[in-house]
Amino acid sequence: MDSDRSGVLTEVSVQEPKANPKGKAVAGAAPPPPVVISTKVTTTSNPKGGWRRGFAIFDLVLRLCGIAVALAATAIMGTTQQTLPFFTQFFQFQAQYNDLPTFTFFVIANAIASGYLVLSLPFSIICIVRPHLRGLRILLIILDTLPRLLRLRT
Template sequence: MTFAKRIPVFLVRLLALGGTVTAIVVMITSHDSAQVLGMTFEAKYNNSPTFKYFVVMNAIASGYSIIVLFFPSKNSLARILLVTDTIMTLLLDSSISACLALGQLGKKGNSHAGWLPICGQVPKFCDHVGGALIAGFAATVLYFILVLYSFHNVLNLYSLKA
């Protein structure tokens, strides 16, 4: 791959790394407390396994991005990059989907189960989680673009051999 073709891929991977790191930092720093009926409760990201999963998946994607950024790009590795980019995209997508479900529950509650919304009591926490999800979603979209690019490279690689 020529140097001119590697620059956009490098920039997209760098932006994806920035998105995952931002999502981690914003999620980890999300905390707020509220008093309800004379009792104080604290909302933190590590109170929920879903938010922990989100942080772990973004950390894995960040580590993968760092490795791939400094890995020499060769045509023989195109299929491996396609598979690993796809796996990273799916892991990030699954973590965001789980967090969006939990975020919706925190924002609206569930009247059928008797769960009350909590975002009215801890708005700072909910805003931080929302920001982390936006950064994570942006990283996921960038990884999807990388999957499309990797797929394009694999198709070109095999069309040249045929």
């Protein structure tokens, strides 16, 4: 087996010719050349996944951080209640997230984003276990960018 720096392995199977069964050979004659039966060329890559696995682990870490931040923002915004003095201490204003439609949208959007990130975690883990799956990686990239593409068109 011969290997070069590009990771290509070449395997050559060689079979020696059969000897003359009668044992008679010509004096001073060169031995017959070996017969090549098959040649097989295979390419090898890093069996552990290399940079693809590292990229998948980085993707998983980003998803976990995104889940933590989105859930924290949803929980804080959904449970916040404030009492604000209005002009004097006798007039007070109660404020909640559902008083303004913008805050309600913020809580709902963060909840949807958290749900998507939780549902995409198994796919990200599969990309770590099998780093050579390109279709699943492309699916995650498309699903991650789809909301941005839809927002640009409106």
